Amino acid sequence: DSGVTQTPKHLITATGQRVTLRCSPRSGDLSVYWYQQSLDQGLQFLIQYYNGEERAKGNILERFSAQQFPDLHSELNLSSLELGDSALYFCASSVEPRETQYFGPGTRLLVL
Amino acid sequence: AQTVTQSQPEMSVQEAETVTLSCTYDTSENNYYLFWYKQPPSRQMILVIRQEAYKQQNATENRFSVNFQKAAKSFSLKISDSQLGDTAMYFCAFMTLAYGGSQGNLIFGKGTKLSVKP
Numbered sequence: 664d665s666g667v668t669q670t671p672k673h674l675i676t677a678t679g680q681r682v683t684l685r686c687s688p689r690s691g692d693l694s695v696y697w698y699q700q701s702l703d704q705g706l707q708f709l710i711q712y713y714n715g716e717e718r719a720k721g722n723i724l725e726r727f728s729a730q731q732f733p734d735l736h737s738e739l740n741l742s743s744l745e746l747g748d749s750a751l752y753f754c755a756s757s758v759e760p761r762e763t764q765y766f767g768p769g770t771r772l773l774v775l
Numbered sequence: 776a777q778t779v780t781q782s783q784p785e786m787s788v789q790e791a792e793t794v795t796l797s798c799t800y801d802t803s804e805n806n807y808y809l810f811w812y813k814q815p816p817s818r819q820m821i822l823v824i825r826q827e828a829y830k831q832q833n834a835t836e837n838r839f840s841v842n843f844q845k846a847a848k849s850f851s852l853k854i855s856d857s858q859l860g861d862t863a864m865y866f867c868a869f870m871t872l873a874y875g876g877s878q879g880n881l882i883f884g885k886g887t888k889l890s891v892k893p
Binding site: 665694696698705706707708711718719721751753756757759760761762763764765766768769771 | 818872878880
């Protein structure tokens, strides 16, 4: 158990819908990262937050957004969902941006 | 831009034997970390080992060790005394420490699927 929690574990939804994935970092970690793992693209970095502020964006679609709240938990919002958004979404956390990242168990999203 | 290449999509090893997984990377930076993560069938991403680029000494963690060749940009993982529980996808990852938008983001290779056979 890494100490990073993600909910829900599984999510099944329809095209065009919107979902919210939630992540709670390890105690003491200020940095949160979101990654997408799909068969086509492998593991890709989406977005990084540090102490509530967005620090970096990767290959994140405009239909996706995220935020980190004052209690340091983070949410990833996916809207206008398409079949291709089906993937495993990981949250990771670290003490600060230059430290080892520990991953949550992931949220498996299936868009039908 | 940094890239990470794992040239072995699949490998297998007999229980108790030793296996080495390969990873090469491309970067113009001098200050970075390299990682190996393991993803068993449960799909959880588990840290195996970390190597700091400024350290010449190769990192070790119990049965796991790396061969870090900075000039060659090579970072292989050796698993000794392989166990059935080592069966997993193994991902090599690069993280820059240089200040900027990429700092702290992990860049992953495509993975090597390792099967440990009894």
